Amino acid sequence: MPFARRPPADTSVVAPHGVPAIVRSFSHAGATLVVESFGRGARTFLFLHGIGMGRLAFRGLAGHLRGRGRFIAVDLPGYGAAPEPPRILTMARTADLLAALLRDGGEGPVTVVGHSMGTQVAVELAARHPALVDGVVLLAPTVTRTERTAARQILRLAHDLAIESPRVILVGAIEYLRAGPHIHGKFRAMLAHHPEDVYPRVSQPALVIRGGSDRVCPQWWCAEVAAALHGADLVEVDHHGHETMIRDSASSAAAILAFTGG
Incomplete structure (x- = not known):
């Protein structure tokens, strides 16, 4: 049964570049996250993956940020190793x-990095719980206000994948399979959210x-x-597509370090 996932008990694993990590599950209000934490430093980064993906998508990025802080990467409910929730969560409930x-862990404030x-x-977390967030990094922010349909987004993604590397396609295919049979409902939850209504409520640097x-x-x-986020910085990584943080994580890491002051 490939989709019958059981959240892990606390375990020790090896994170990027041989860094020891702890993987555990966290449950609240009927939903469960799988949480991987590693590294040390004054700044804490919280990594939030995209639809159909999981925390492993951030391995390369975290490796390039090694030594610059503490990292928390999660499998959101119903993704990666996290079990399906009884009901698909909205972006706000997530x-x-x-x-x-x-x-619960006495964490924060964190720099939240969403893809x-x-x-x-990420922007819902920053707007709804501002004391827990000190900065926001948006990698390939979705969903455009003019194309909020599944058909249009899938077509856009298909065009984007045509330029991606085999490694990106492989990672994506594995994670989409792990996302399970409810991926259509998760797509609907993503498309129902209007991020442009949330951006002006984000007060943190972005x-x-x-x-x-x-x-x-x-x-x-x-x-x-970027403009809606009170004039946030906008950085473009040439010659890469939607999954640039996987294909060229070094460039994304450099931009994040410049943003956070290294």
């Missing part, structure tokens, strides 16, 4: 779940990173996102 995680759908959760060839997040949209 943010509340993460806030419960941070408060794709994870950017929608950074937007876009792959220069990203077909899912066009340049005009990312410019709008």
